[in-house]
Amino acid sequence: MSTSIGKRLLTGNKALAEAIALEMERDDHVFVMGEDVGVYGGIFGATEGLFAKFGAERVRDTPISETGFIGAAIGAAAEGMRPIVELMFVDFFGVCMDQIYNHMAKIHYMSGGHVKLPMVLMTAVGGGYSDAAQHSQTLYATFAHMPGLKVVAPATPYDLKGMMIAAIRDDNPVIFMFHKTLQGLGWMDQLDYSIGVVPEGSYTVPLGQAKVVREGTDVTIVGIQMMMHRAVEAAKQLEAEGIQAEVIDLRSLVPLDKETILDSVRKTHRLLVVDEDYLSYGMTAEIAAVVAQEALYDLEVPIARLAVPDVPIPYSRPLEQAIIPSVEAIFTAARQLVQM
Amino acid sequence: MSVDSIRVSQKEPQVSTDMLQRMYELMWMMRQLDRRAVALQRQGRLGTYAPLEGQEAAQIGSALALRVQDFVFPSYREHAVAYVHGMPLKRILLYWNGRYDGAMPPEGVNLFPVSVPIATQIPHAAGAALAAKLRGLDQIAVTYFGDGATSEGDFHEAMNFAAVMELPLVFFCQNNGYAISLPSRKQTKVQRIAEKATAYGMEGVTVDGNDVIAVYLAMREAVAKAASGGGPTLIEAVTYRMGSHTTADDASRYRDASEVEMWKARDPILRAENALRERGAFSEEWVTQVRKHAEEIVTEAILDMQSEPPVTLDQLFDHVYRDMPKELAIQKQEALSRQAKGESVRG
Numbered sequence: 001m002s003t004s005i006g007k008r009l010l011t012g013n014k015a016l017a018e019a020i021a022l023e024m025e026r027d028d029h030v031f032v033m034g035e036d037v038g039v040y041g042g043i044f045g046a047t048e049g050l051f052a053k054f055g056a057e058r059v060r061d062t063p064i065s066e067t068g069f070i071g072a073a074i075g076a077a078a079e080g081m082r083p084i085v086e087l088m089f090v091d092f093f094g095v096c097m098d099q100i101y102n103h104m105a106k107i108h109y110m111s112g113g114h115v116k117l118p119m120v121l122m123t124a125v126g127g128g129y130s131d132a133a134q135h136s137q138t139l140y141a142t143f144a145h146m147p148g149l150k151v152v153a154p155a156t157p158y159d160l161k162g163m164m165i166a167a168i169r170d171d172n173p174v175i176f177m178f179h180k181t182l183q184g185l186g187w188m189d190q191l192d193y194s195i196g197v198v199p200e201g202s203y204t205v206p207l208g209q210a211k212v213v214r215e216g217t218d219v220t221i222v223g224i225q226m227m228m229h230r231a232v233e234a235a236k237q238l239e240a241e242g243i244q245a246e247v248i249d250l251r252s253l254v255p256l257d258k259e260t261i262l263d264s265v266r267k268t269h270r271l272l273v274v275d276e277d278y279l280s281y282g283m284t285a286e287i288a289a290v291v292a293q294e295a296l297y298d299l300e301v302p303i304a305r306l307a308v309p310d311v312p313i314p315y316s317r318p319l320e321q322a323i324i325p326s327v328e329a330i331f332t333a334a335r336q337l338v339q340m
Numbered sequence: 341m342s343v344d345s346i347r348v349s350q351k352e353p354q355v356s357t358d359m360l361q362r363m364y365e366l367m368w369m370m371r372q373l374d375r376r377a378v379a380l381q382r383q384g385r386l387g388t389y390a391p392l393e394g395q396e397a398a399q400i401g402s403a404l405a406l407r408v409q410d411f412v413f414p415s416y417r418e419h420a421v422a423y424v425h426g427m428p429l430k431r432i433l434l435y436w437n438g439r440y441d442g443a444m445p446p447e448g449v450n451l452f453p454v455s456v457p458i459a460t461q462i463p464h465a466a467g468a469a470l471a472a473k474l475r476g477l478d479q480i481a482v483t484y485f486g487d488g489a490t491s492e493g494d495f496h497e498a499m500n501f502a503a504v505m506e507l508p509l510v511f512f513c514q515n516n517g518y519a520i521s522l523p524s525r526k527q528t529k530v531q532r533i534a535e536k537a538t539a540y541g542m543e544g545v546t547v548d549g550n551d552v553i554a555v556y557l558a559m560r561e562a563v564a565k566a567a568s569g570g571g572p573t574l575i576e577a578v579t580y581r582m583g584s585h586t587t588a589d590d591a592s593r594y595r596d597a598s599e600v601e602m603w604k605a606r607d608p609i610l611r612a613e614n615a616l617r618e619r620g621a622f623s624e625e626w627v628t629q630v631r632k633h634a635e636e637i638v639t640e641a642i643l644d645m646q647s648e649p650p651v652t653l654d655q656l657f658d659h660v661y662r663d664m665p666k667e668l669a670i671q672k673q674e675a676l677s678r679q680a681k682g683e684s685v686r687g
Contacts, residue, residue, distance in 0.1 A: 031474065057474065063504060068497030071463020072470055075481070078452065079411065079471035098494075102457055103464070111453045112440025113659040147660050147668075171662040208665065255665035 010198040011184025013045030015157035016122075019164035020047065020084060022202045024054055027082065030168055031058040033069050034086030043088055044124045044183050066096035070121065074103050077119040082168060087123040090139050090177065104173045105148035120167045122176040125153070126226060126276060128324055129181060129188055133312035136320070140224065140275070141282040143175045144253040151253040152207050153177040155225045157184075157196035159251060162205030170207060179225040193229045208255035212264065216246035219270040219334050222261055222287055224250040227274040227325060234330035243338050253283060261287060262295050269300040270337045274325050279307040301340040304333050347547045348554050355553050357621045363404065363552045364612045367396035369634035370420040371609065373429060376638055377419075377436065381587040385646070386436040390417045394550075394582035397608030398514045399484075400424055401555030402577070405563055406482060411450040411472070413465035413483040417514075418454075421484060425451055429641035437645060440655060450479075459485055459492035462511070466498045469507035469572075480508040480566040488519025490533050499574070503540040508566040510559065511537075511574040514549060516581040521594035537574040549577030550608040553615065580606070653679055 010018070024030045032047055038061035041048035051059045062069040066087060073083040087093065093100065100121065107115050127136030144151045150172050154163045160178060167174040184194035213228065214235050221231040228249040235245035246264050250257070265271050271291055273284040284305040291303060306325040314320045355363075374393050381389045392399065395417065403424035406412070412425050419432050426449035435442020435454060443453035452468075455461035465483035472479040489495050490513060502509045513533050517524055530536060537544030543565075547558040555577055562573035580603040584591040591600075616622035657664065657672035664672070 063497075063500055065497040065501060067494050068463050068466065068501040071460070071494060071498065072467030072501060075413070075452075075464035075467025075469075076471040076474075077467070078464065079468045081471045081474065083467075095493075098457065098460060099463065103455075103460055107453065108662070109659045111443040111659075112655070113662075114440075114444040115453060116662060150661075255667065258667070 008198060008200060009195050010157045010161075011045075012157050012160050012178065012194050013042075013048055013183040013185060015161040015196075015198045016046045016164055016178060016183075017041075017048045017050060018198070019161040020168070021050060021053060023165055023168045024050070024058060026202070029080060029082045030084065031060065031081065032084045032086070033060045033062050033073060035062060035064055035088050037061060037086050042086060044178070044180055045185055046086060046122060046124075046178060046183070066092060067099050070096045070099045071103070073119050073121070074099065074107065074117060077117040077173075078107070078115050082118045084120045084122060084168065087121060089135050090123040090125045091134050091137050093139065093142070100143075100149075101146055105146045108172070109148055116171050117173045118171045120164070120174045120176050122164075122178065124180045125177045126179040126181060127313045127320060128226065130315055130317050130320060132315035136313040138177070138225070138275075138277045140177070140253055140277045141286070144283065144286075148173070149254060150174045150207055151177070152251065153179070153225050153253065154205070154251055155179065155182060155228050155249055156193070157198045159205050161198055162203050163207060163251070165202060166204040166207050169204070174207065177225075181226060191229075205251075208252045208257055210251055210257035210260040211249045212246060212260065213249045214245070214247040216244035216268065218244045218268055218338050219272060220246045220248060220261070220264040220268045221272045221274060221330065221334055222248045222250060223274040224253070224283070225276065227276050227330075230325065230327045231274055231330050233327040234334060237327070237331050238334055241335065243335060245334055250283075256286070256290075258290050258294070261291065265291055265295050266298045269298055271299065272304045272306065272330070272334050272337055274330055275305075275307040276324055277307060278310050279305065280310050282307060301337055304337050306330060306333050347545065347558060348551050354557055357616070357619050359404075360553065360612065360616055360619070361621060361626075363397075363400055363556070364609070364616060365630050365634070366400045366404075366420070366424060367552065367609050367612060368630060369637060370396055370400065370423060372634050372638045373419065373432075373641070376642060377433065378583070378587060380433075380642070381436075386433070387438055388586050388588045389436050390586045391581075391583040392417050392419055394580045394603065394608070395514055395516055396420055397552035397612070398549035398555055398577040398579045401552040402482075402512055402559040402575070405556050405559035407563070407567075408448070409450065409477070409479045410563065411452070411465070411468045411479060411481045413452045413461040413468065413481060414454055415458075415461060415485050415489070416454050416456045417486070418484045422451055425449060427451055429637065430644040433641055433645040434648065437648070439648065439651065440659070459489035459494040461485070462489070462494050462498040463501070465509060466502045466507055469502060469509040470505060472508055473505075478567060480510065480563060482510040482512055482563075484512050484514065486519060487513060487515040487517070487524045487527055487533055488522065489513070490536055491527055499537070499540045499542065499572075502572040503542045506569070506571040508569070509572040510562045510566055511572060512559070513574065513576045514579055515576050516579050518581060518585070518591075518595070520585045520589060523595075533576040534574055542572055542574055544574040544576065546576045546578060549579030550606050550611060552608060552612050579608075
């Protein structure tokens, strides 16, 4: 299949929907289930246009019943299908966590590899648009903590498409997180990052590979999804001050690409980890621990972490803006590391 | 517990004498296996075990009504269902010995691994039924669970899901009177678990779960309905758990001996024996042969189980993912080298 690199621009949601459509055309075992994924096209547009193209059998609206349809996806995957299910907001994990944590993640192990579950659970994450404490979390670490799952969180339309295709073809259960504000939806603030060049044909971006999105020599900033984009903005401002920041887009939480992080830290000798998840017991702690264990003597200064403090995400716009790491906060933290 | 208004087998024989003898043989054999498994647990040769004694008719009657292609999603007490559907006795024992093989049926046996958390297998069965429907296969799914499971959200979500999508599925509830210590009357306000089907626009059937023929016929009907596009059915088989919930509890702490005695009189194997006697098909010679054969098969399975080589640490790591992540491969090497040095495998 051709992958002509044109200048075609797509929003995040259209890139995702295109990935699913291509796989549904290629493999009739692939189908989609979830709340409002059919006629409506998904609350965050991830299944836009699929219903018209593939019909109600393969793009299946379900009752409001996350345990029911995620459990059913497990059964369907065990029976040879490749289901994609959408958990509308990651915050709703509480009503179906047993199916995710105890079944989706463990059945392959507990069956000695006899039952494989090639399924994708895609879910909307992230805040920044005043949707309050129960609709704004990322919960990256909550899922990355559990053995048996792959957990990915792409940040660009290009990666959303390529990693969705890779996730559908993967024989492991994959938690696929897309960031709401990176979908490019009309009713949200328009961000430049939510639109990008996307080739028309089919291609994959491997799960488990981080990407150096901006090279630098003075400090490494690791982020994922929105925090990666803000880190790039901060890096531009740092450059004006003569500081060359290297920015890594983690892209995948499990498997974690340690090498890319360690290689960068061995070059810059300074590390800042930025996260839109809560500070404690999170991704920032995991990466800090990896670097402390494996590259401590390469560090010039202590590792710095920026994340949401250990409080629920506020509804109030000024309060929410105050706690999600901003470009300014990343800029300041990185500059401090270099000036130490 | 009243068993009035519950379906029982008809006077006129609807199953052949050969079939009834087969039912008896299977019930007898599984009871022997069950008693030996409890003894093996007491000797430390099996882990915590969930005995099925008393529920042989519900399990064997229903499993015999399945077709080979139908997919079974069991709970943790369905050893007899597993055996009838094609799982070797040795592997059933290996499951309770902590072995992967216990979760691996032979090729072509459509049996999902045991699900120990309550009711969680029920949505999986709905998904398998959906897959069969999407693929146009002549296959139904059947899921087994107890009375306690019908209070869980997973049960209700799967019932609704299957009904509204008209899936080829049978929900088979063995109402054995207790969820560990909690009696059914404290579990639910409805008189019959089968009534719960009404809320989902589904047919609910209650059957005498200790009458192997009645169970078989009810299941056969539900399977045929599901296979012909008639949608799901909830079957409640009213039965009784003669033993404890598992080898980790003591049923005498929460139920009267008189109640147990009452159910002994309704023993499913005794009732099958009476039905065979009525047909003149229960000779001492025949039953001696049946019991000898069962003893041999069960003993052989236990010896086979005990001759398995020790488990190895590799198994812990090898099946977490289809493809082992680099980080996990490192953790595996560390654990193996610690073990080789005689150190604890703990980190």
